[in-house]
Amino acid sequence: MRSLRSRLSALWLMLAVSGAATGYLLVESFQQSADARVARAQDLVVRACRDIADRYQFFVSGWSGAPVDDKLKQDLLPVVRSALSGAPGVEGGIWQAESGSLAYAYPTYEGTGPKTDLPAAELSVIQQVNGDAQRSGRPSTAANAGRSQSLIVHACPLRGPLQNVTAWTMTRAAIAEGPAYTHLLIGLVVLALTLLGSAIWLAWILLSWSRRIAMIETALSKPTDKADLPQLPHTGARELDRLVDAVNDAGQRLSAERSRATAAERLAAVGRLSANLAHEIRNPIAAMRLKAENALASSDPARKDSALEAILQQVARLDALLRDLLAMTQASQPKARGVDLASFLQSTIDPHRELAARRGLQLRTIVPASPHASCFDPAQLQRALDNLILNAIQNTPDGGEIVVAAQIDAGRLLFRVTDSGPGIDETIKHCLFEPFVTTRADGTGLGLAIVREIARAHDGEAQLGHTHTGSSFEISLPWQPS
Numbered sequence: 001m002r003s004l005r006s007r008l009s010a011l012w013l014m015l016a017v018s019g020a021a022t023g024y025l026l027v028e029s030f031q032q033s034a035d036a037r038v039a040r041a042q043d044l045v046v047r048a049c050r051d052i053a054d055r056y057q058f059f060v061s062g063w064s065g066a067p068v069d070d071k072l073k074q075d076l077l078p079v080v081r082s083a084l085s086g087a088p089g090v091e092g093g094i095w096q097a098e099s100g101s102l103a104y105a106y107p108t109y110e111g112t113g114p115k116t117d118l119p120a121a122e123l124s125v126i127q128q129v130n131g132d133a134q135r136s137g138r139p140s141t142a143a144n145a146g147r148s149q150s151l152i153v154h155a156c157p158l159r160g161p162l163q164n165v166t167a168w169t170m171t172r173a174a175i176a177e178g179p180a181y182t183h184l185l186i187g188l189v190v191l192a193l194t195l196l197g198s199a200i201w202l203a204w205i206l207l208s209w210s211r212r213i214a215m216i217e218t219a220l221s222k223p224t225d226k227a228d229l230p231q232l233p234h235t236g237a238r239e240l241d242r243l244v245d246a247v248n249d250a251g252q253r254l255s256a257e258r259s260r261a262t263a264a265e266r267l268a269a270v271g272r273l274s275a276n277l278a279h280e281i282r283n284p285i286a287a288m289r290l291k292a293e294n295a296l297a298s299s300d301p302a303r304k305d306s307a308l309e310a311i312l313q314q315v316a317r318l319d320a321l322l323r324d325l326l327a328m329t330q331a332s333q334p335k336a337r338g339v340d341l342a343s344f345l346q347s348t349i350d351p352h353r354e355l356a357a358r359r360g361l362q363l364r365t366i367v368p369a370s371p372h373a374s375c376f377d378p379a380q381l382q383r384a385l386d387n388l389i390l391n392a393i394q395n396t397p398d399g400g401e402i403v404v405a406a407q408i409d410a411g412r413l414l415f416r417v418t419d420s421g422p423g424i425d426e427t428i429k430h431c432l433f434e435p436f437v438t439t440r441a442d443g444t445g446l447g448l449a450i451v452r453e454i455a456r457a458h459d460g461e462a463q464l465g466h467t468h469t470g471s472s473f474e475i476s477l478p479w480q481p482s
Contacts, residue, residue: 018194034175041173076103092169334377366405392419
């Protein structure tokens with residue numbers, strides 16, 4: 001049974017041989033191509049120098065001579081420009097041994113503006129080549145090869161009334177790009193053959209492994225009675241079978257750890273719920289006991305009646321606590337149906353308008369322009385929004401505003417209740433939706449927990465939204481158009 005390592009090793013060997021052969025051919029072609037570019041560049045500067053000489057001869061014809069001054073230099077500048085305008089990438093000028101540069105131009109320069117200054121880095125080479133041409137009376141060329149380009153400078157003597165005058169041209173030839181056609185073609189053929197063989201072999205390996213991985217995916221997709229990982233079958237490939245054994249072993253350990261964690265979490269949750277519930281029940285019982293003892297100790301009928309009213313209020317508080325607790329722990333399955341968002345929000349906030357008006361609060365809704373209808377359980381969502389609206393009314397100071405909005409974004413239906421109150425205390429933000437978490441003395445701390453359970457029953461989530469002022473609560477559900 002061959003392993004994947006041996007197959008990939010053979011594949012890499014083929015690629016290495018292909019890469020070495022192709023690299024050698026490309027290096028050779030680079031070298032030949034660089035030599036050809038240097039030769040073309042030399043021909044270009046020679047022709048450009050001749051063009052300067054021809055135009056200079058026309059310029060000085062019939063002229064007996066004049067001193068070298070700024071006016072003469074200005075007159076010679078168009079001569080050089082016109083000569084080099086048809087030589088791309090070539091710069092040059094007219095040089096005199098005693099005065100130095102008489103004219104310089106680079107008409108095809110691709111910078112942001114015209115180049116008028118002699119290149120300082122190449123000035124010594126320019127001076128040397130012009131000196132050689134002036135002394136010998138023949139054209140002279142210098143080529144300095146660098147790592148990425150070759151500098152070529154050519155000078156030719158000029159005849160005329162001015163003494164010791166030469167024309168010079170300069171260009172650069174790139175020597176690190178462009179392979180020769182023949183070697184490039186051979187390299188591409190070799191590369192194509194090796195890559196084709198590698199691709200065929202790799203395709204066979206991938207096809208074989210795809211069948212084995214599909215076998216594992218089928219085993220993983222089979223439904224199981226529990227949330228544990230299924231036992232995966234062996235595939236016949238050593239590497240995959242080691243992975244299968246590791247997954248099976250991890251699944252067994254995960255199942256055992258999940259059982260222990262579930263039991264521990266259940267006990268911890270029961271403990272927290274029992275402690276919070278005992279605390280919430282103890283306060284009303286203590287208040288009722290105190291009122292009952294005072295009523296028994298007093299002979300005043302009015303005081304007894306007041307004590308009975310207080311006891312009834314505490315009984316009502318206990319009843320509300322138990323009712324909310326049952327609503328949270330025994331949530332019914334949502335009965336989804338088509339609902340018009342505008343009508344739904346209007347019917348949700350109408351019962352709260354009177355209470356909001358007594359507090360001097362403005363209550364309004366925002367609905368999306370389209371679509372207007374969605375699919376959810378209106379009774380459950382209305383109860384969740386009621387809890388959020390009541391919280392907003394109780395925590396918003398007089399004269400504030402409460403906005404109940406619905407929007408559809410990225411396949412989600414989002415209900416948002418935003419108020420202009422003081423916001424949420426930072427100390428309870430992390431546990432805001434946990435049972436019995438509240439900042440009000442008369443609150444049970446179950447309202448937001450109920451909101452979260454209703455959202456989860458709709459495969460959604462309840463969360464605290466982001467707002468600069470006040471607070472914002474959001475219920476995010478998968479959007480289902482009716």
